Amino acid sequence: MRNPSPTRSAAHSAGQSAGQSAAPYAEALTAHAREPWLRLNVPGHAADPDAFAELAAFTGEAQLRLDVPPLLDGLDLGPDSPRATALRLAAEAWGARRTWFLTNGASQGNRIAVMALRSLGECLVVQRSVHSSVVDGLVLSGLRAAFVQPAVDRALGIAHGVTASDLARALAANPDAAAACVVTPSYFGAVADVRALADAAHAAGVPLVVDESWGAHFGFHPELPRNALALGADLVISSTHKLGGSLTQSAMLHLGDGPFADRLEPVLERVFQLTQSTSESALLLGSLDLTRRRLATGTDAVGRSLRAAELVRERIRDRGRFAVVSDGFADFPDIVAADPLRIPVDTRAGGIPGHEARWRLMTEHQVLVEVATDSAIVAVVGAGSAPDTARFVAALHALPVTVPPGRGTESLELPVPGEVRMTAREAFFAPSRSVPAEEAVGQVSASTLAAYPPGIPNVLPGEVITAELVSFLQSTARTPGGHVRGASDPEVRNLRTVSRPRC
Template sequence: MNSTATAATAAQSPTAAGQHHAPYAAALQAHAGRGWLRLNVPGHGADTARFDQLTSLIGPDALRLDFPPLLEGLDLGTGSPLAQALDLAADAWGARRTWFLTNGASQGNQIASLVAPSLGRALVVQRSVHSSVIDGLVLSGLRACFVHPSVDADQGIAHGITPEDLAKALAEHPDAAAAYVVTPSYFGAAADVRGLADAAHSAGVPLFVDEAWGSHFGFHPDLPAGALAQGADLVVSSTHKLAGSLTQSAMLHLAEGPFAERLEPLVDRAFRMVQSTSASALLTASLDVARAALVRDRAAIGASVSAADQMRRAIRSLGRFAIVSDTFGRFPDIAAADPLRIAIDTRSGGISGHEARHRLSCDHQIMVEVATDSAIVAVVGAGSVPDTDRFVEALHCLPSAPPDSTPTADRPRLPPPGPALMTAREAFLSPSRAVRAEDAAGMVSADTLAAYPPGIPNVLPGEVITREVIDFLQLTAAAPNGYVRGALDPAVGGLRVVDAGACSSL
């Protein structure tokens, strides 16, 4: 369940001596201190006096560090500080090669989807993947063959898939290009990646893993092993989430495996296609610094795990709320749990997750990551040690609503998707029209509709919109901080559907 394989590899490798150093970040700071007259972009020119409002917002140092790409001494050449930083990152995560992303893990998922058509005609995909994977299917045009995850019916949350389910799906689709799974889940459930990799490789296809929420895995003995260490071939890592880099920065890792020679040039070309030509030096430097911190300070990560454990123990001992991960043992697809995720069943304490999140924010100035109808999820970043007492005390100050008279079976829960009549690309590019939500049931969606967070699509382009999905999305939109990506309006009063003629012509 726990592994130090990644950290051990970094400690023994030829680049181990440099793992505590952040070469790109150091070069960027040195470059900024050279007193430049800047007659290039960005337009602020690091003029802190004339751009005083921007300076007051982000600080003079950040303004001076905001350089464009393709500069000598920073990112030009095979031995540049950026090249060194990329090599160190690949070494730290145990990858053959790593790419720095400045448009989040979403960019990595799009890259993975774009390269898949070179390997086959269909993508076997866990149905609860992030919406960016579906965006990638729209870009690539691949047919998706979905494997449905286990669902906690009481909590209304999806977990993962088993190696057996993946093997069965791959056997049913011999034209598969790759298998695509997400682990860990938003609630911290980690899958049996070794088993999933074995199932994929036995079918002759690579395993792509959206490990957005597991960029810290493998860097401490109390954390689960990372996907690369368990046989995954291409891994998307949202480094900003729990590993400490700046928002919107991420990494893409390619394993040294049977598919590496074929995938590497394709990934490199797809990366250039979707990466900004004005990649942020600040985001790039933050990835370099985050990697060095993960490798250097295991004690800090241990302190983060201890803080999260302390929160769970306190919540259990007070008895009002339940811990969602305490039920993970009931699900065969869950092999481990991320200890830095604290998922709390709020309904057991007499308040919905949406209301709990709203009250914590407005009354106590405490932010949590996500809320559902039944739960909230708090996260502790690797290396962070929050005020655990403040959180536990505020949580237990939340009002307890009168018992809900709505039968559990009648409460809106995570609805199953409707059948797919078209590929995501076909539906997205087909003639479409806007209709009222109440009229959309039975029609084919032209858009991806996903409750945020976590951004798992509830309906895909090409899928039939069901009444249950409409009700769920409208409930989500009506909740405090509720948001549905892809809806035509914030209340989900209208949806975009494929014209009936486009469907009938297939």
């Protein structure tokens, strides 16, 4: 069965299948778990809460019974199996030709996408502020990257998106491009003009790949932006566990029904088989099925979440100490909308750095937020969740003033990436050595390093390490709650560089 065209909206298009109210895989898995099986197969706990009492106490007895291996009759096998039906319903819900369930997160989806694109050419035109898993895909595939620089709010250390004109120029400069790859929405909720980006890619004769990890909920309520498939994207990575609400590490990969689908589908399937575990978690797969059903049929619940998020923004504005970052999105030409389930807060405007605010909210108020930069935090409201908005607003305004309020020169500016001297694959596999950070300046990085969260790489394998980069990473590492993902030591005193002469 061919699924709806990507020109249709995802979950609310006319004539959508009434089957969206079912959750075939999750329901079949639950029924299977109720049977009195003598389990002489893996996993080794055999769903025995007595023999594995500690594990049962940790996970719950129901979870032990639901933890079954793949390739079971009645669950996974056959074109009309519960699993196959669940995949078809997911493709229908998001407006895809075909959907794959992933159990290693959207990171796996990014790696699959980039590796599959190697079948179309040798160069990927890619937004520089992509997730580090896209860089992993470059290493695995050997694709050469031609980077498109995003718009950057340097005062807040936020990278947004790219414009269609910038993408078109990059594609024109790289006629051998296999595809274009962009990120939308951003960690801070900035939404790019996917329709214009898709038009630019298609005019250059290449598919548009969208890392829509933070937009799995798009299209499932009239007040939400349309999803990337509905706007012409050819391949979309969806981190369903984020604002969609499935279990952590579960995600989806969606193939649009466009001109590149026939060529991409078979290689995507092969790369999926190459990267997906042969012992994938039934719990994760079942959570994806349930999440699809909830998003496709839960407009009212999503509406309550939207109202809760807007209430938080209104209260922050009314109290006047902090600023709502998305209120300034109109200043950036690459942003056409904001994700209303994201609450980005300029904390320096209220006298406290973002990393410190995140750390204090966690340790002093038991409030967890998703993302921090030196100047801001982002709270997220899951689609369908109902958070205690008053508690968050009260905790935020109870934070002490620890720096002069406002966007002063004390804030850390996002460093400009260094010059590219090698492909990511060449640098990753080249002989390398660990050197003191100050000696690494001017040398080529062998590692991917990202001030985390949010995980956008500040330096890639193959890029030159700059003094500004070293200062930024070390300053982030010294900040309470700060962390540099990929660093060999917590203080970033040493960096791994390619064993070649200085550039």
